[in-house]
Amino acid sequence: xxxxxxxxxxxxxxxxxxxxxxxxxxxxxxxxxxxxxxxxxxxxxxxxxxxxxxxxxxxxxxxxxxxxxxxxxxxxxxxxxxxxxxxxxxxxxxxxxxxxxxxxxxxxxxxxxxxxxxxxxxxxxxxxxxxxxxxxxxxxxxxxxxxxxxxxxxxxxxxxxxxxxxxxxxxxxxxxxxxxxxxxxxxxxxxxxxxxxxxxxxxxxxxxxxxxxxxxxxxxxxxxxxxxxxxxxxxxxxxxxxxxxxxxxxxxxxxxxxxxxxxxxxxxxxxxxxxxxxxxxxxxxxxxxxxxxxxxxxxxxxxxxxxxxxxxxxxxxxxxxxxxxxxxxxxxxxxxxxxxxxxxxxxxxxxxxxxxxxxxxxxxxxxxxxxxxxxxxxxxxxxxxxxxxxxxxxxxxxxxxxxxxxxxxxxxxxxxxxxxxxxxxxxxxxxxxxxxxxxxxxxxxxxxxxxxxxxxxxxxxxxxxxxxxxxxxxxxxxxxxxxxxxxxxxxxxxxxxxxxxxxxxxxxxxxxxxxxxxxxxxxxxxxxxxxxxxxxxxxxxxxxxxxxxxxxxxxxxxxxxxxxxxxxxxxxxx
Amino acid sequence: xxxxxxxxxxxxxxxxxxxxxxxxxxxxxxxxxxxxxxxxxxxxxxxxxxxxxxxxxxxxxxxxxxxxxxxxxxxxxxxxxxxxxxxxxxxxxxxxxxxxxxxxxxxxxxxxxxx
Numbered sequence: 001x002x003x004x005x006x007x008x009x010x011x012x013x014x015x016x017x018x019x020x021x022x023x024x025x026x027x028x029x030x031x032x033x034x035x036x037x038x039x040x041x042x043x044x045x046x047x048x049x050x051x052x053x054x055x056x057x058x059x060x061x062x063x064x065x066x067x068x069x070x071x072x073x074x075x076x077x078x079x080x081x082x083x084x085x086x087x088x089x090x091x092x093x094x095x096x097x098x099x100x101x102x103x104x105x106x107x108x109x110x111x112x113x114x115x116x117x118x119x120x121x122x123x124x125x126x127x128x129x130x131x132x133x134x135x136x137x138x139x140x141x142x143x144x145x146x147x148x149x150x151x152x153x154x155x156x157x158x159x160x161x162x163x164x165x166x167x168x169x170x171x172x173x174x175x176x177x178x179x180x181x182x183x184x185x186x187x188x189x190x191x192x193x194x195x196x197x198x199x200x201x202x203x204x205x206x207x208x209x210x211x212x213x214x215x216x217x218x219x220x221x222x223x224x225x226x227x228x229x230x231x232x233x234x235x236x237x238x239x240x241x242x243x244x245x246x247x248x249x250x251x252x253x254x255x256x257x258x259x260x261x262x263x264x265x266x267x268x269x270x271x272x273x274x275x276x277x278x279x280x281x282x283x284x285x286x287x288x289x290x291x292x293x294x295x296x297x298x299x300x301x302x303x304x305x306x307x308x309x310x311x312x313x314x315x316x317x318x319x320x321x322x323x324x325x326x327x328x329x330x331x332x333x334x335x336x337x338x339x340x341x342x343x344x345x346x347x348x349x350x351x352x353x354x355x356x357x358x359x360x361x362x363x364x365x366x367x368x369x370x371x372x373x374x375x376x377x378x379x380x381x382x383x384x385x386x387x388x389x390x391x392x393x394x395x396x397x398x399x400x401x402x403x404x405x406x407x408x409x410x411x412x413x414x415x416x417x418x419x420x421x422x423x424x425x426x427x428x429x430x431x432x433x434x435x436x437x438x439x440x441x442x443x444x445x446x447x448x449x450x451x452x453x454x455x456x457x458x459x460x461x462x463x464x465x466x467x468x469x470x471x472x473x474x475x476x477x478x479x480x481x482x483x484x485x486x487x488x489x490x491x492x493x494x495x496x497x498x499x500x501x502x503x504x505x506x507x508x509x510x511x512x513x514x515x516x517x518x519x520x521x522x523x524x525x526x527x528x529x530x531x532x533x534x535x536x537x538x539x540x541x542x543x544x545x546x547x548x549x550x551x552x553x554x555x556x557x558x559x560x561x562x563x564x565x566x567x568x569x570x571x572x573x574x
Numbered sequence: 575x576x577x578x579x580x581x582x583x584x585x586x587x588x589x590x591x592x593x594x595x596x597x598x599x600x601x602x603x604x605x606x607x608x609x610x611x612x613x614x615x616x617x618x619x620x621x622x623x624x625x626x627x628x629x630x631x632x633x634x635x636x637x638x639x640x641x642x643x644x645x646x647x648x649x650x651x652x653x654x655x656x657x658x659x660x661x662x663x664x665x666x667x668x669x670x671x672x673x674x675x676x677x678x679x680x681x682x683x684x685x686x687x688x689x
Contacts, residue, residue, distance in 0.1 A: 155686035243607030
């Protein structure tokens with residue numbers, strides 16, 4: 001089998017993976033960066049439209065401790081305070097570094113960064129790139145930085161299937177060249193999992209296609225632990241109707257709080273205030289509250305025609321709309337949407353995963369040599385993520401993972417991976433491969449079923465019996481559906497095989513989400529149970545999940561607290 | 575959602591490198607405003623799981639991976655609309671064909687294996 005050897009191997013080339021590559025490289029490591037899609041194109045980063053939270057204080061006085069206070073508030077008591085502190089404290093430096101790398105944050109006439117208010121923030125804190133171009137701008141800047149460093153080798157179209165652990169440390173990984181199907185063994189001093197995100201497990205999602213929980217499933221199989229897997233963030237006003245193409249479904253949010261779009265039920269009445277929110281004229285109700293309110297209005301029979309809520313900009317002058325939407329107005333026109341004449345329909349959509357791989361402040365997992373970065377990391381955001389924290393998380397955690405993985409690689413030395421390490425996986429693939437035309441790939445269809453199961457049983461609003469049914473069905477899908485799928489042997493670029501490999505990860509991940517969700521008997525943040533609507537003080541703890549043989553096991557652990565005097569001081573200043 | 579009984583014929587130019595290409599047609603449920611990518615993913619889930627095409631960001635037109643020929647014109651599958659009168663989708667002509675709608679759009683320095 002073909003082999004490649006490196007100091008630091010990075011799985012996933014979105015914002016976190018690319019930042020980690022640059023960071024590991026400047027720490028002196030040789031880096032190999034792989035993505036199953038194209039470098040910088042796959043993953044979540046490129047989808048980002050707007051807000052990047054960092055206390056740079058260009059528009060009003062701000063300090064990272066205030067950002068931390070808002071992050072902890074959103075996390076409903078479950079944030080790993082050390083990770084949250086790192087995120088907020090280091091975000092300004094990363095934002096400034098990105099500016100040196102020519103990301104082009106939007107600036108006002110005085111040359112300061114524009115910073116907008118976003119839900120849950122006490123001040124205008126979020127930088128962005130115009131218009132709705134934050135993700136592509138970030139991806140382009142980082143792609144450039146990665147490309148100009150000779151110490152970084154890039155591989156697009158390399159699907160990483162598993163991390164290899166020997167004698168208790170990560171020694172490398174097993175990859176597959178997507179085009180040829182050839183197995184590639186990667187020998188490394190340290191491995192960083194930067195392929196986070198699992199929202200494609202849901203029917204309505206704002207994910208890119210390769211966000212089916214790969215990083216979490218690989219981490220589980222490697223023996224690492226996951227934390228907070230029950231907390232999946234739903235974005236309240238994902239686009240619902242009319243059909244719109246060429247735009248991210250979560251595009252409406254920045255306009256809603258910039259211009260004051262009105263959120264109305266099927267009877268064209270405002271309703272957030274009936275659920276304890278104060279939205280009038282401010283439009284910054286917390287995301288979980290807005291999602292819950294839209295769901296409840298639908299339950300009460302007051303939904304918009306397609307089952308969501310109306311979002312109206314009709315009261316805003318056309319000139320103001322044009323000035324703020326810029327070229328987006330043209331894209332809307334192509335979709336036959338005229339905001340001056342019609343409201344559009346929105347409803348909650350799976351958007352981000354708070355849970356993830358359990359790491360320490362160096363982004364190290366419990367397995368020596370195995371690290372995580374970006375959305376793959378669990379803990380910093382607790383039970384709900386503050387808006388704008390995902391991109392700084394990619395930068396900050398990417399930077400740290402790269403730095404500390406480089407150190408670990410020096411200390412551990414490059415590992416060895418043997419042909420036999422791939423045997424089990426190759427055997428599993430062989431038993432599913434069929435050459436005959438009758439063989440039905442089926443994995444893509446099962447993935448659709450899984451999305452329904454997750455949306456309907458472990459979705460926005462949950463209850464005990466539904467979650468139990470969902471978990472049972474997921475386990476049945478693992479033991480039967482996945483086992484019975486026949487992969488068509490259609491080379492090169494065997495899509496059926498890639499779909500099967502993805503489904504294998506998606507199901508493992510879905511089981512972890514459903515299991516931890518069913519074991520949390522309360523409502524908190526993004527985990528809302530209609531049968532147990534209150535938060536319980538004694539459950540202000542995190543759930544850890546790990547693989548024991550083939551079975552997942554869970555454990556309650558205490559929340560990682562930071563410096564409490566600091567915390568108290570921060571809250572006192574607001 | 576509004577469900578109609580209308581269908582649209584989607585013809586895909588298929589085949590792998592070194593093989594003769596052929597056309598294969600599928601009847602796909604037609605909904606107002608649907609994209610070519612919607613049709614392709616429907617075919618993969620419901621008719622033929624082996625059809626190869628690239629895409630990443632699904633609908634946002636951010637990743638630019640889904641570029642194909644739609645009725646012989648270069649377009650993005652995620653933004654080109656499905657027409658009730660039918661449509662032919664093929665691989666880009668100026669790129670090396672890999673299989674079906676997948677062509678080699680990987681920048682040379684991001685290629686791990688020699689082609």
